[in-house]
Amino acid sequence: MFAQLAQTYLPELDSTLRRVVARLPAGVPGFGVMIRYALGWVDENDQPFNQPTGKRIRPILLLLCAEAAGGGWRTALPAAAAVELLHNFSLIHDDIQDNSPTRHKRPTVWKIWGRANAINAGDALFALAYCALEELAGALPLQTTFRIGNIFNATSLELTRGQHLDMRFESQPIVSVDEYVSMISGKSAALIAASAEIGALIGGQDEQTASQYAAFGLNLGIAFQIHDDLLGIWGDPEITGKSAATDILSRKKSLPVLYGLGHSEDLAALYRRETFTEADVQEAVSILNKLGVFEYTQKQEEKYYHQALDSLNRASPQGTAAERLFKLVDNLFKRTY
Amino acid sequence: MFAQLAQTYLPELDSTLRRVVARLPAGVPGFGVMIRYALGWVDENDQPFNQPTGKRIRPILLLLCAEAAGGGWRTALPAAAAVELLHNFSLIHDDIQDNSPTRHKRPTVWKIWGRANAINAGDALFALAYCALEELAGALPLQTTFRIGNIFNATSLELTRGQHLDMRFESQPIVSVDEYVSMISGKSAALIAASAEIGALIGGQDEQTASQYAAFGLNLGIAFQIHDDLLGIWGDPEITGKSAATDILSRKKSLPVLYGLGHSEDLAALYRRETFTEADVQEAVSILNKLGVFEYTQKQEEKYYHQALDSLNRASPQGTAAERLFKLVDNLFKRTY
Numbered sequence: 001m002f003a004q005l006a007q008t009y010l011p012e013l014d015s016t017l018r019r020v021v022a023r024l025p026a027g028v029p030g031f032g033v034m035i036r037y038a039l040g041w042v043d044e045n046d047q048p049f050n051q052p053t054g055k056r057i058r059p060i061l062l063l064l065c066a067e068a069a070g071g072g073w074r075t076a077l078p079a080a081a082a083v084e085l086l087h088n089f090s091l092i093h094d095d096i097q098d099n100s101p102t103r104h105k106r107p108t109v110w111k112i113w114g115r116a117n118a119i120n121a122g123d124a125l126f127a128l129a130y131c132a133l134e135e136l137a138g139a140l141p142l143q144t145t146f147r148i149g150n151i152f153n154a155t156s157l158e159l160t161r162g163q164h165l166d167m168r169f170e171s172q173p174i175v176s177v178d179e180y181v182s183m184i185s186g187k188s189a190a191l192i193a194a195s196a197e198i199g200a201l202i203g204g205q206d207e208q209t210a211s212q213y214a215a216f217g218l219n220l221g222i223a224f225q226i227h228d229d230l231l232g233i234w235g236d237p238e239i240t241g242k243s244a245a246t247d248i249l250s251r252k253k254s255l256p257v258l259y260g261l262g263h264s265e266d267l268a269a270l271y272r273r274e275t276f277t278e279a280d281v282q283e284a285v286s287i288l289n290k291l292g293v294f295e296y297t298q299k300q301e302e303k304y305y306h307q308a309l310d311s312l313n314r315a316s317p318q319g320t321a322a323e324r325l326f327k328l329v330d331n332l333f334k335r336t337y
Numbered sequence: 338m339f340a341q342l343a344q345t346y347l348p349e350l351d352s353t354l355r356r357v358v359a360r361l362p363a364g365v366p367g368f369g370v371m372i373r374y375a376l377g378w379v380d381e382n383d384q385p386f387n388q389p390t391g392k393r394i395r396p397i398l399l400l401l402c403a404e405a406a407g408g409g410w411r412t413a414l415p416a417a418a419a420v421e422l423l424h425n426f427s428l429i430h431d432d433i434q435d436n437s438p439t440r441h442k443r444p445t446v447w448k449i450w451g452r453a454n455a456i457n458a459g460d461a462l463f464a465l466a467y468c469a470l471e472e473l474a475g476a477l478p479l480q481t482t483f484r485i486g487n488i489f490n491a492t493s494l495e496l497t498r499g500q501h502l503d504m505r506f507e508s509q510p511i512v513s514v515d516e517y518v519s520m521i522s523g524k525s526a527a528l529i530a531a532s533a534e535i536g537a538l539i540g541g542q543d544e545q546t547a548s549q550y551a552a553f554g555l556n557l558g559i560a561f562q563i564h565d566d567l568l569g570i571w572g573d574p575e576i577t578g579k580s581a582a583t584d585i586l587s588r589k590k591s592l593p594v595l596y597g598l599g600h601s602e603d604l605a606a607l608y609r610r611e612t613f614t615e616a617d618v619q620e621a622v623s624i625l626n627k628l629g630v631f632e633y634t635q636k637q638e639e640k641y642y643h644q645a646l647d648s649l650n651r652a653s654p655q656g657t658a659a660e661r662l663f664k665l666v667d668n669l670f671k672r673t674y
């Protein structure tokens with residue numbers, strides 16, 4: 001399913017991305033390579049790297065929504081490039097902030113080029129995302145381009161709000177489910193919501209229908225993150241490519257963990273320990289299992305998943321793209337544990 | 338002179354800035370305070386701080402150019418706010434990258450809230466700068482607003498190019514004068530150029546005249562930075578508020594230093610030492626003095642200063658604002674050593 005979508009959209013998305021990234025000034029040694037590396041085009045020596053990183057889910061969603069909303073997906077390519085560039089900006093800064101050494105099985109940008117350069121590479125991607133939006137003006141009414149720019153601005157702000165909350169949660173003893181949903185709405189779901197909404201506007205829909213697409217994207221993004229939270233504890237290491245119960249080991253305040261901390265004094269006591277042994281991790285998972293946290297979390301995921309589907313239905317997407325959208329959503333939730 | 342300009346423009350610029358910053362989502366503890374602190378409105382506990390930091394040179398220049406180009410400066414307020422926000426974004430990230438503990442005699446954002454939060458606060462200011470530009474659309478043709486957005490995008494990219502070169506120079510043994518001018522064109526002058534150009538477009542000038550304003554700003558920015566370079570070595574600590582020959586001590590590759598390194602093997606040998614003693618600093622200044630580097634640098638400054646004046650004359654600015662512009666430029670270069 002995803003492979004088919006990729007075959008349809010990715011070659012031209014890639015061309016668009018490369019055209020935008022070519023706006024980086026030439027003759028600046030060591031500058032563009034960080035951007036190209038982050039986008040999965042080259043290795044750290046600027047040599048072609050033939051295993052593209054990232055699934056480009058956001059731009060593909062945007063292109064599908066543009067088509068399902070009645071437009072041509074090629075018109076939407078600059079906006080699709082913009083959301084992918086903004087996403088990669090946030091990943092580069094996120095990795096510095098989290099001190100993460102690897103992403104997509106490769107060393108992170110800061111790990112190779114240092115934090116100072118990585119901050120700047122992220123900033124350049126932020127600027128490039130806005131450069132990509134400029135290209136919309138040729139094919140769309142200026143009013144629509146301007147409206148899309150405004151959505152983009154609000155989304156950038158939302159990303160920083162979500163990131164702030166995420167960092168804050170690390171030192172916050174109790175995090176409520178509402179606070180958590182608010183955090184992932186900004187950090188993860190806002191850009192997916194923007195992708196769907198911008199696609200709808202490019203497809204020619206009015207504000208009201210576009211806001212249904214936005215609601216679809218927001219709920220999809222929340223459900224998607226909760227699914228990731230389940231995988232982070234109960235995911236099969238063989239499938240996820242991460243170690244078992246990785247989110248316990250890293251003490252990530254994911255939905256299952258914060259729910260568990262709010263409902264089990266034993267778990268809270270465990271989390272007050274300075275370091276975790278392998279036995280502690282197993283003990284934590286066992287407490288969560290006894291509390292029924294897996295089922296609780298799955299129900300939360302389903303709630304947002306159904307809200308996403310409801311919104312998408314209300315938006316009345318059309319044609320093959322609509323079928324593909326529903327299939328894509330379906331597939332995203334069949335990722336096994 | 339500057340006090341009079343400040344009295345005219347700063348109250349309404351401040352209101353505009355506060356209105357834009359109010360777009361930060363409420364109810365996010367610890368988020369907005371970093372932004373308000375960076376803008377000089379509050380102390381680290383979010384209590385009013387009544388000693389505004391920063392002279393707001395860029396927004397004032399933008400407002401003056403808008404007026405001198407035939408427009409009303411109030412129309413230009415959102416753009417003036419945008420350049421000030423973008424400037425502050427770059428300062429926050431710059432301080433992390435340089436490991437600078439103080440700015441405007443206060444601890445830097447990262448020094449108080451840590452690097453991870455400071456990266457995010459800078460990103461939020463970047464997004465807010467774009468939010469500010471949205472407000473132009475009510476008073477200007479959409480085409481002009483869009484054009485200004487494009488200038489803003491290119492300027493953001495230029496800032497990252499300049500920043501990259503600046504960081505690269507630290508580990509680059511030989512830096513040419515051309516490379517140096519290219520670096521400060523991006524890091525310092527691009528935003529001043531954009532301020533003048535955007536002001537001219539808001540004032541109603543055509544592209545050709547606006548590009549004269551841009552050339553004025555670019556040359557002004559370069560001259561201004563070279564002047565700072567002179568102050569960094571020969572500035573009177575009583576006036577600059579910094580220690581004597583501070584740029585020698587910090588081994589900053591400023592124009593006098595890189596010129597000296599290219600012309601004196603003694604200086605190059607001195608710079609190969611791991612650490613500098615007080616005597617080394619005096620020795621370095623003495624080598625520069627003997628080489629006539631002060632005079633060389635002053636000539637470079639004058640060259641760009643005159644190019645700035647020529648461009649401004651070609652732009653034919655009008656009225657009281659024009660007089661103020663010429664006076665402002667004049668005053669900027671009378672900062673004593």
